[in-house]
Amino acid sequence: MKKYSEMTKKELLSERESVLKEYERLKAQNYNLDMSRGKPSMDQLGLTESLLHILTNGADCKTEDGIDCRNYGQLFGLKEARELFSDLLEIPADNIILGGNSSLNMMYDTVARAMLYGVPGSDKPWCKLDHVKFLCPSPGYDRHFHICESLGIEMIPVDMTPTGPDMDAVERLASEDESIKGIWCVPKYSNPQGITYSDETVRRFAALKCKAKDFRIFWDNAYAVHDLDDNGDILLNIFALMHGTEYEDRLYYFFSTSKISFPGSGVALLALSDRNLEATKKIIEAQTIGPDKINQLRHVKYFTNAEGIIDHMRLHGMVLKPKFDAVLHTLKTELAPTGIAEWTEPKGGYFISLDVADGTAKETYRLASEAGVKMTKAGATFPYGKDPRDRNLRLAPSFPPLEELSLAIHVICVCAKLAYLNKTLL
Amino acid sequence: MKKYSEMTKKELLSERESVLKEYERLKAQNYNLDMSRGKPSMDQLGLTESLLHILTNGADCKTEDGIDCRNYGQLFGLKEARELFSDLLEIPADNIILGGNSSLNMMYDTVARAMLYGVPGSDKPWCKLDHVKFLCPSPGYDRHFHICESLGIEMIPVDMTPTGPDMDAVERLASEDESIKGIWCVPKYSNPQGITYSDETVRRFAALKCKAKDFRIFWDNAYAVHDLDDNGDILLNIFALMHGTEYEDRLYYFFSTSKISFPGSGVALLALSDRNLEATKKIIEAQTIGPDKINQLRHVKYFTNAEGIIDHMRLHGMVLKPKFDAVLHTLKTELAPTGIAEWTEPKGGYFISLDVADGTAKETYRLASEAGVKMTKAGATFPYGKDPRDRNLRLAPSFPPLEELSLAIHVICVCAKLAYLNKTLL
Numbered sequence: 001m002k003k004y005s006e007m008t009k010k011e012l013l014s015e016r017e018s019v020l021k022e023y024e025r026l027k028a029q030n031y032n033l034d035m036s037r038g039k040p041s042m043d044q045l046g047l048t049e050s051l052l053h054i055l056t057n058g059a060d061c062k063t064e065d066g067i068d069c070r071n072y073g074q075l076f077g078l079k080e081a082r083e084l085f086s087d088l089l090e091i092p093a094d095n096i097i098l099g100g101n102s103s104l105n106m107m108y109d110t111v112a113r114a115m116l117y118g119v120p121g122s123d124k125p126w127c128k129l130d131h132v133k134f135l136c137p138s139p140g141y142d143r144h145f146h147i148c149e150s151l152g153i154e155m156i157p158v159d160m161t162p163t164g165p166d167m168d169a170v171e172r173l174a175s176e177d178e179s180i181k182g183i184w185c186v187p188k189y190s191n192p193q194g195i196t197y198s199d200e201t202v203r204r205f206a207a208l209k210c211k212a213k214d215f216r217i218f219w220d221n222a223y224a225v226h227d228l229d230d231n232g233d234i235l236l237n238i239f240a241l242m243h244g245t246e247y248e249d250r251l252y253y254f255f256s257t258s259k260i261s262f263p264g265s266g267v268a269l270l271a272l273s274d275r276n277l278e279a280t281k282k283i284i285e286a287q288t289i290g291p292d293k294i295n296q297l298r299h300v301k302y303f304t305n306a307e308g309i310i311d312h313m314r315l316h317g318m319v320l321k322p323k324f325d326a327v328l329h330t331l332k333t334e335l336a337p338t339g340i341a342e343w344t345e346p347k348g349g350y351f352i353s354l355d356v357a358d359g360t361a362k363e364t365y366r367l368a369s370e371a372g373v374k375m376t377k378a379g380a381t382f383p384y385g386k387d388p389r390d391r392n393l394r395l396a397p398s399f400p401p402l403e404e405l406s407l408a409i410h411v412i413c414v415c416a417k418l419a420y421l422n423k424t425l426l
Numbered sequence: 427m428k429k430y431s432e433m434t435k436k437e438l439l440s441e442r443e444s445v446l447k448e449y450e451r452l453k454a455q456n457y458n459l460d461m462s463r464g465k466p467s468m469d470q471l472g473l474t475e476s477l478l479h480i481l482t483n484g485a486d487c488k489t490e491d492g493i494d495c496r497n498y499g500q501l502f503g504l505k506e507a508r509e510l511f512s513d514l515l516e517i518p519a520d521n522i523i524l525g526g527n528s529s530l531n532m533m534y535d536t537v538a539r540a541m542l543y544g545v546p547g548s549d550k551p552w553c554k555l556d557h558v559k560f561l562c563p564s565p566g567y568d569r570h571f572h573i574c575e576s577l578g579i580e581m582i583p584v585d586m587t588p589t590g591p592d593m594d595a596v597e598r599l600a601s602e603d604e605s606i607k608g609i610w611c612v613p614k615y616s617n618p619q620g621i622t623y624s625d626e627t628v629r630r631f632a633a634l635k636c637k638a639k640d641f642r643i644f645w646d647n648a649y650a651v652h653d654l655d656d657n658g659d660i661l662l663n664i665f666a667l668m669h670g671t672e673y674e675d676r677l678y679y680f681f682s683t684s685k686i687s688f689p690g691s692g693v694a695l696l697a698l699s700d701r702n703l704e705a706t707k708k709i710i711e712a713q714t715i716g717p718d719k720i721n722q723l724r725h726v727k728y729f730t731n732a733e734g735i736i737d738h739m740r741l742h743g744m745v746l747k748p749k750f751d752a753v754l755h756t757l758k759t760e761l762a763p764t765g766i767a768e769w770t771e772p773k774g775g776y777f778i779s780l781d782v783a784d785g786t787a788k789e790t791y792r793l794a795s796e797a798g799v800k801m802t803k804a805g806a807t808f809p810y811g812k813d814p815r816d817r818n819l820r821l822a823p824s825f826p827p828l829e830e831l832s833l834a835i836h837v838i839c840v841c842a843k844l845a846y847l848n849k850t851l852l
Binding site: 037039040042045046049052056057058060061068069070071072073100101102104108109112115116125128143146147149150151258262263264265282283286287288290291292293294 | 475498713
């Protein structure tokens, strides 16, 4: 088969006819397939079933130190739980604050605190400044962008490269503009491309020159242990790199078990320097008496140690890998020959990023919706929902069963082709 | 025995000698008794033991509507759980947002949102105003005051009366000063006095005239169902009174199961008007994907309905009543004859408020600390920790076992007497 770009008009018209026919056939099936969010599947949720009932009575709820997890207290979470994640992430337990069920919540709160109080190094609260800007490597995670939009923080897109954000641009912008106060990073298996930052990228982040004294890196290591198999990417430990340096206050490091145990009923984490921690403590003390310790203890008893989590994540990988493979297989079979699209082949995380032909992502999304396939909205992976080339789509293979998934990707491929052909021909 | 005020100097000196002797004897025992916070006791925590393991597998985690509580979603919490609390509090389920484990957290976040975004009726975010003030019925809950202090909100104390806050003062201040944006209320079994607002007080709140268009009542109904026995106080339903009136946006209503199931692992609630809910939703959407639904479902399965909660609270009352009785008995036996102190006799809640002689609360606290009895810090029940008459102490009878409790109260009585005698004589 010829690439679309090499086809004559007549060939394209004939191709369009057959693609349209297939599209109409699919549409008539009234599918209802959801590939919109990075949700674990039923199979994955079943992997931690016994977490539900691992604590059965009051005695089970006592910690090593005799703390009754059923009662008030422990502002930063259980010592055992902080140690478990310290072990896993190689971050000192003393620099870890455990929160509730959502690292997104901890990120929002961290930015909101900076707005209301400033951070160590700030002259004043960010809400008292005329302009606050964040660098946003794009495509990126829509919910990061949503936090900025909600809080009135201006977003400056920075291109993603195969080794992470374009660090030349990051360094130039951060060193020039004092109103640039932060950057969002998903450093391992980035959302949506599945890119892991190279060692050089991490090192450049750790030594970033910034005009703003209160610049912060929001390091959302959401997929730290989410490899598809034993051949996963390795990310340099930025906390260790920065800890003890003059730049250590610049890092807010986030993590959660949402995609390890249960999304919405896991444990979220914020790691930060001593000075950041002291400043944060003063504020959190006004906000809460402490997080859900019973649920933290469940996680400690279930996973025991870092190895327990790593072993467990192998099981997740075994469920996810065939799904990623299926998506990639269909893309390769159906889209590669046309030459109109590109995609990533991540070794972990929750997403595959699909770039269709310029100017056709929204239309592909619309066509897929009409055929009953729900995707993350086109444009959502860019600040303000504006994909400058209108080409990026985020595919989330985790949730649907394998058969549904292959079908959904087939629908998307047909839609991508039809969108291209319509644009070229009509 | 004579009242202290009727004693001659010689009699007082002799009384001081015997009180001091008893104090020294107590101090020598090296006690370690904690009456500082309103924490449920081990006996109370044991009442909901089976809540821990009421969900044991994936099928248990499905809701009536087929929602899998183990996965993401449901921004405002589970429908069933909202209905359970709707039933209990007689507030429409559609006006209820369920949060995480802490109503304090929801209160802080609600004030922080007002600071960052304003509320319906605001011209601008409160953080953009030169002055934001809250009325603070005093004595009151230290953590409410801490929220104001943390966020730079000026606190204006208002006296508490046996029927609730001094409403003449509340009405005058709220109607005069546009920078007064809110008031903290614990309307049933107020913290620390255990006062329940009278019907008239609630009605006056529901129809309050305010200068600020964006005034808000922070109605922390923490002890809504926390009666010591079947003879509990009855609080008028302010939500029902205000719902559908021109003032309905003025109410933020909070509640939690912290002292029903497990403190720190319960479910928190915010009830609010449609317009407040819409405005809040837009912001919460940026903050989280949703609260811990598994824990909400545990509560639904365990309590089933409002009656289940009410029945359960009878058991809590049966554990708490003897403790309240013991405190009151000791105060009556040891302090009443001296005439130097007054206290409340609440029918529920978690506290007894003790007013010792003017100018002796801090000293009583200090003496008790030195004798190994930890109380809530003197002054903590007032804004900025400043009790103008230095007389109020908050007693929290719930946590210590009965024998320890009686002993601790005896120590406090001895300290109150000694503080008075020292002040009068030295």
